[in-house]
Amino acid sequence: MAADGGRRQTRIQIEKREAIREAALDVFSAHGFRGATLDQIAEAAGLSKPNLLYYYEGKEAIHAELLERLLDTWLDPLREMDAQGDPLTELRGYVQRKLEAARDYPRESRLFANEIIQGAPRLIDELRGPLRELVDEKAAVLRGWMEAGRIARMDPRHLIFAIWAITQHYADFDAQVCAVLGSEDEARFHDAAATIEVLLMRGLAPR
Known part of the structure; x- marks a missing residue:
């Protein structure tokens, strides 16, 4: 919660809060919630x-705001799946x-992963609410396609989980990916997409 009590913020205040969020994203994604400190965030910002505490009551408030923003980033790609397509x-x-x-x-992805690894103590209500509702909605779309014989039958929710697991690897384990490939060339994302497409398209082809 901001120390301004919800009053309209000036441009400088908006910029300071954004700088704090950016710094906190770096710190939380590197050290997790428990390992991060206000001193680290203030220094990075x-x-x-004391100046940081003028804008946020503590690291919990910063973390909560980042997670709230993160969930939309996390859900948007799935929201775009069109039942009519x-x-x-x-x-x-x-x-x-x-x-x-x-x-x-990648920082947002690691922030999310750290929260989940800890048992999602600050995000569990969102996971059981908006995330579950969206997954159920898209699973129904996938199930409809399966029943119409347009893609192979399987558990639609586990299909979504599998896509999450494969794609998020390239954020959370990117250092490993780059080390094994011997390159940080962004072509790795194109190559990953092509490989995943082969796996999915062959596995999902109607039988």
């Missing part, structure tokens, strides 16, 4: 600790969007 095209597009998120938002 170029602020004194071609199943394989829609799934291919979903994989591509998830890989783009892994490429563009």
Whole structure:
């Protein structure tokens, strides 16, 4: 909660809060919630600790705001799956969007992973609410395609989980990917998309 009590913020205040969020994202994604300190966040933001506390009551408040923003980033690629589209095209597009998120938002992905590894203490209500509702909605779409014989039958929710597992690897384990490939060339995301597409398209082809 901001120390301004919800009053309209000035441009400087908005910029300071954004700087704090950016710094906190670096610190939380590197050290997790428990390992992160306000001193680390303040230093990364170029602020004194008292100055930081003018904008946020503590690291819990910063972390909660980051997680709230993160969930939308996490859910958007799945929201875009169109029930009226071609199943394989829609799934291919979903994989591509998830890989783009892994490429563009690696810190957010690690923040999310750290929260989940800890048992999601600060995010569990969102997982049981909006996330579960969206997965149920898209699982129903996938089930409809399966019943119509447009893609192979399988558990639709576990299909979604499998896509999450494969694509998020390229955010959370990117250092390992680059080390094994011997390169940090962004072509790795294109190559990953092509490989995942072969796996999915062959596995999902109607039998």
